[in-house]
Amino acid sequence: MNWIVNNLPQVWQLTLQHLATSLPPIALSFVISVPIGWAANRFRWSRGFLLTVFALLYAVPSLPLFFVLPALIGTGLRDSVNVVIALTLYGVALMARSTADGLESVDPDIQLSATAMGFSGWTRFWRVELPLAGPVLLAGIRVVAVSTISLTTVGAVLGIPSLGILFTDGFQRGIVAEILTGIVVVIAIALLVDALLVQIGRLLMPWGRADATASTGRLDRRARRAAAA
Amino acid sequence: MNFFVEAIAWILDPRHYGGENGIDTRIVEHLVISFGVVLVAALIAVPLGYAIGHTGRGRAAAIALSGGIRALPTLGLLILIALGVGIGLTAPFIALVVLAIPSILAGAYSGFEAVDRRTIDAARSVGMTEWQVVGRVEVPLGLPLLIGGLRAASLQVIATATLADYVGGGGLGHFLFLGLKTNDYPQVLAGSFVVILLAIVSEILFGVIQRLVIPAGVSAGMSTNVRVRSPRSQAATG
Numbered sequence: 001m002n003w004i005v006n007n008l009p010q011v012w013q014l015t016l017q018h019l020a021t022s023l024p025p026i027a028l029s030f031v032i033s034v035p036i037g038w039a040a041n042r043f044r045w046s047r048g049f050l051l052t053v054f055a056l057l058y059a060v061p062s063l064p065l066f067f068v069l070p071a072l073i074g075t076g077l078r079d080s081v082n083v084v085i086a087l088t089l090y091g092v093a094l095m096a097r098s099t100a101d102g103l104e105s106v107d108p109d110i111q112l113s114a115t116a117m118g119f120s121g122w123t124r125f126w127r128v129e130l131p132l133a134g135p136v137l138l139a140g141i142r143v144v145a146v147s148t149i150s151l152t153t154v155g156a157v158l159g160i161p162s163l164g165i166l167f168t169d170g171f172q173r174g175i176v177a178e179i180l181t182g183i184v185v186v187i188a189i190a191l192l193v194d195a196l197l198v199q200i201g202r203l204l205m206p207w208g209r210a211d212a213t214a215s216t217g218r219l220d221r222r223a224r225r226a227a228a229a
Numbered sequence: 230m231n232f233f234v235e236a237i238a239w240i241l242d243p244r245h246y247g248g249e250n251g252i253d254t255r256i257v258e259h260l261v262i263s264f265g266v267v268l269v270a271a272l273i274a275v276p277l278g279y280a281i282g283h284t285g286r287g288r289a290a291a292i293a294l295s296g297g298i299r300a301l302p303t304l305g306l307l308i309l310i311a312l313g314v315g316i317g318l319t320a321p322f323i324a325l326v327v328l329a330i331p332s333i334l335a336g337a338y339s340g341f342e343a344v345d346r347r348t349i350d351a352a353r354s355v356g357m358t359e360w361q362v363v364g365r366v367e368v369p370l371g372l373p374l375l376i377g378g379l380r381a382a383s384l385q386v387i388a389t390a391t392l393a394d395y396v397g398g399g400g401l402g403h404f405l406f407l408g409l410k411t412n413d414y415p416q417v418l419a420g421s422f423v424v425i426l427l428a429i430v431s432e433i434l435f436g437v438i439q440r441l442v443i444p445a446g447v448s449a450g451m452s453t454n455v456r457v458r459s460p461r462s463q464a465a466t467g
Binding site for chain 1: 233236302308309391395424425429
C-alpha cells in the first residue's frame, strides 16, 4: 500500500500513457473494419479471401510485430506509434470477422423490405444493415477493447511507456506491490472500457433489450460465438 | 530494407544452428514449451468445459472467468509469479496455462452447446446411457469447436511464449531479448521472423485439422443447405 501512495503520480502518468496508446487502436479498428466487413460480405469470393488474410494477420504474434514494424515503416524501436499500429492491425483482424458475420446475420427479407421502401444501397447499408448488425459488432469490439488494453503492456519490454512499465520495473527492483498495482489497474481499465462500450451499445441500440427474446437465434449465436472467440 | 536482408542472412547463417543457442534448438524448445502448456491447459479445461456443456450449469461463471482472464495482462502475471518462484521456466509455464485455459474451455462447452437438442433427445430415446450420449454424440459433434478452441489457445501460447525468456525461460524470445540488450537489430528481426513463421504454420495446420475432424455425417448434412426458417412468418412479424 505504501508503494502506491508514494508513487501515485507515476502510476497516474503511466495510466494516461496507457490509455493514449490503447484507445486509438480500439477506435481505429472499429472504423477500418466496417468497409472491410462490407467488402468481405458483398461478394462470395472476397469473403473467403479477406477473412483468411485477416485470420493469418491475427496469427502474427504481437511482440515480434513490435520489432518488425520499425524496420517496415522507419519509426524508432521505442516509439509508441509501433504499438498503436500493431494493435490496430490486430483489432482489424478480429473486427473484420465480426463485422462480416454481423452483416451476414441481417435477415435477407429485411434487406429486401428496405429496398422495397425505397432505400438506396448506400442508405440501406448505413440505416438498416449496420444498425441490425450492431449486437455482433458490439460483441466484437468488446473483445478487441479488452485484449488491446491487456496487450498494450507488452510494449514495456522494449521500454515503450504504458502500465506494463510497472511490471518490468517491478521485476528489476523486486517490488511485488508495483506489479500487483499494474495488474489491478490494467484489469480495472479494461472492465471500465468494456462497461462503457455496453452503455454506448444500449444508447445506440435501444431496441436491443426489448427485442432480446424475439431476435433470431442465428444472430444470438453469432454474437455469442464472437464473445467466446 | 537493409535490415530485412541482414535478418534473413542471420537466419541462413550456418553458425546460428546447432548447440544450446542454435535457431533449431530454440525452435524445438519453443514448441515443447507451447505443446506442454496447451496439454496441461487442455487437461484442466476440457473436462471442465464438457461438464459445463453437458449439464448447462456454470456457464455464466465460465464466461465471466474467461472475460476476466482475457483482461489479465500475461506479462504482469508472468513477472509476478517469477518474483515468487524465481527465474526459469516455471513462471512462464503457469502464466501461459492460465492464458490458454479460456479459449479451450469456451471451445469445449460451446461444442457441446452447439449440438442440436433434438439430436440428444434422439440419442436418449434410442436407449443410450448418459455416458454414451456424451462419448458418442456430444464429443464427436463438438470436436470441430473444441479444435477451434485449441487452435486459438495454441496460437496465443506460441505467440506469448516469446515472453518466457524475459524471466529466463528460454524459447525463441531468447533472440529477441539478447538482440535487444546487445543492440543487434538483425538478430531481433530474425528471431521475430521465426516466431511469426511458426505461428502462421501452426494456424494453417490447425485449420486443416479442424476440417478433418468434422464427422462425416455432419459435413454431408452441411452441403444440402436446407433453409429451415420460414421467410413468410419473419416478414409478417418483423
